[in-house]
Each structure stands twice: as C-alpha cells, then as structure tokens.
Amino acid sequence: MNFEGYRRLDGKVGTRNYVLVIPSVGCSQSVARDIAQGLKGVVYLPNILGCGQVGEDRTLVKKTLVGFGMHPNVFSVLIVGLGCEHLAAQEVREAIVPTGKRVESIVIQDIGGSRKTVALGRKIVKEMREDAQKLDREPIPLNELILGTECGGSDYTSGLASNPAVGAACDMLVSEGGTVILSETPELIGAEHLLAKRARTPEIARQLLEAVAWWEQKAMAAGENIRKANPSPGNIAGGITTLEEKSLGCIYKAGTSPLEEVIPYASYPTKKGLVYMDTPAHDIEQLTGMVAGGVQVVLFTTGRGTPIGSPIAPVVKITGNRETYVKMKDNMDVDVSRILEGKEKASSAGKRIFEEFRSVASGKATKAEKQAQRDFCIFKMNMNI
C-alpha cells in the first residue's frame, strides 16, 4: 500500500516539504523567527539552547538540531548563528550537508546586526521556497513511513479506547513493513518486563531494562520514587489496580509487534517494525526527540485534549472522550469515543486511524498544523553553565 510523499536526494521520504530556519543558539532565535515570519512553507525552530550546555547535553542539542535539518520533511535549511556561541552555525550546517539538500548558514555578528541578517535570511529562504515548490509528491510504499506514538493529557478513555485503537493502527502499519516508534521511558515503569518479553533478542531486552533503570535511578536521586507513587490514589479510585495495568494502558498504543530495536534520544531507527526510543515523558521533549529521529507522522492520543504540534511533522490527535472531541474541535482530529459506547471495535477504529494517517502523510493538514502549533524543546540532563 502507498502514500504520496516527497523523495529526497538521500533516498529518504518526506510527508511535508518545509524550508526550515534553525537558530543554532537561543540568541539568534528572534532573528530566525523574523526570517520565517509570514512566509508560507517556511518554519523556524524556537530553540533556546546551543550555548552553555556541557558534556552529553552539548551532544544532544547538536544531534537534535541536526536531526531536524536532515529530516526528510525538510527541503532546505538555513542556520542562523550569533557568532560567539558554543554550537557554531557552520558546525550544524556541515553535519546536514551529506543529505545533499541546500543548507546555508549566516552569522549575525559577521553580517552586522539583526536587520541585515533578517533581510539576507529572507532572501535566501524565499529562493529555497521557490525550489521547494517545484517538487511534486509521488507514490511511496508505506514501509518507508516511520510513525511516532505519544500520549498526553490522558484520562480513563486513553487506556480503554484511544490507545487500543492506535495500537491496532500501528499493528497494521507494521504488517505493511513500516516502522512504529514507542517512547516515554518513565511511563514504561511497571510493565517494562512485559515489553522486554517481546524483544527480538535478549540484548534488545537488556537495553530496554537498562533504559528504565536509568530513569528510575535518576528520579530516585531527585527524591521521586516513580514505582511507589503509582498507581496514585486517584488512579486506584478510578479502577486501576496495579502499576502494570497503568503502564500497559500506555504501551498498548504502539500495538503488539515484537520489539526490534532500542535507540537513544533523537536517533534514527535502523530497523523496521516496532522500535523503542529512550525519551522523557515530557510531551514536547518526547515529540522533539522522535521527530529529530526521523518520524514523519505522529499519532497522539489524549483524553483531556491538547493542542501540541511539531514545526515539521504532522501530529494527529485521537481521543476516546466525546466531550473533549466536541469541546476542543479546533485541536482534535479523530473521535474514537464510540468504542466506549460499544458501537465500534478498537480494530475498526484502528482502520479509520490507519486511513487518517495515510491521508495526513499524503498532505492532509492536521488540526495542529491548521493552528500553526509548532512546539519544540530539546531534552537535556544537566544545568546550563
């Protein structure tokens, strides 16, 4: 089965065709914003990092920014630097060049201030946009699609309706040879051994359990015992009996396929099928990590409703809560509440979701895109200096 996508020079496939402006440091963020301002098809990353991060964090910031620049949903890239930052615009540019796409970098201190840089930047991105508009979509097999899964603003409908329905859609994509990313490690705690049993090899199971242990110890050092604090008294009153039950409700959204690989934050999967990315549960940091790793469409389940979106990847909102769907129609894409009325099976809702993300991959705008909801936040472990 196919969708309509953009074939890139490096062989990868985009579901969108953006010109992306990346500030390599927070100090050039406003200039990057003004360069993209009002130009349809041009977006920028509201990045506040790039200077003052140490050790692993410095690596993570560069990796994430480069991941967005290399992303197949991006046609061309303009990097905007200040000139004295740790992460130089040129360094980000060089890492993106191997994709073959046009990548330029400009530096505010060299050009001489904001106004001149904005003027030059706008000239460059307008040229890029003109070239982008010449490219047409073409039929692409679904096995080249990498789907991200996420949940946020959950309520009782998430574990009973939207997550099982999205899980059914994910199983359908995997049977088409596609890739599904599951993430948010802190939410695995309590059911990690059940997911580990689905690992293709003992090594993959070990990597998953190690990722969980890392988060658990990190939280413990900060005074939070995730395993003891869950399920919360409110969860128990609502009918959730054990931590396994709570965590399984979350994991179920990625379906029931074997686990093929465990990858670090913002990394590109090397396997097809179900792949685990080690990310925080923080909605925007998780979304940013998955998109930096090449996810072209995200399925996002919510009970209470959320407007969250990505600068370069469409995010499809699915809710099992009818009231939320009606009340937050601006933000919700798919209503699966009929599952809870016994009028639709999760498997048939899954088919609808499958068709929806195929349309979205082929260009249909999501509610988050219509609202220009472009959230971006890079995960880091330590303080800035």
Place this chain on the structure above:
Amino acid sequence: MRRTAQVIVINEKDNVATTLKGLSVGAEVSVEFQGGLQKIRLLSDIPMGHKFALKDMEEGEAIIKYGEPIGKSTARISRGEHVHVHNVVSQPRGELR
C-alpha cells in the same frame, strides 16, 4: 448484532472486563468473551472503570488485561466478582521479584 455497551474487554486473552458505567450487584451483563456473547451476573457493585472477573480464578492466578498479566490474585475470585486491590497484588518486574 447486539452490542455490549456496559463493559469492555480490551484483548481476547483477557480474563477481566472493565465497566463503562457503574453497575450494581445482581445485574446481568452481556460480554463478548472467547468468541461469543456471554451473560455474567455481577457478584459485587462495580464502579465505573473498575474490573470484574470473566471466569472463576484460583488464588495465585495471573489477572490478564491488555493480553498481559497486570498482577496475581491473592484469593479465589468468582466469575462476576470485583477484581481490584483487595484481591490482586502487583508483580513488578515479573519473575525478577
């Protein structure tokens, strides 16, 4: 075809159902379970979002929801009985514990 609007069974391997509204002791509910529509009489009041047993279970048996064990029974549980923290214990990390 008649639909079961009062309760939901997530996975075909599950041995518990979750209620979609509060149900009273003695109520008879229809549940799709093991490929057929079964009638189960509730032995306890079951608040919304809580679980009841689809079959009789021995002490120490795995409680299955989402097709996976969510814990172990700490007493015999009869078909139609409330399944919750009073008769289920978590098995964190599975056999590692």
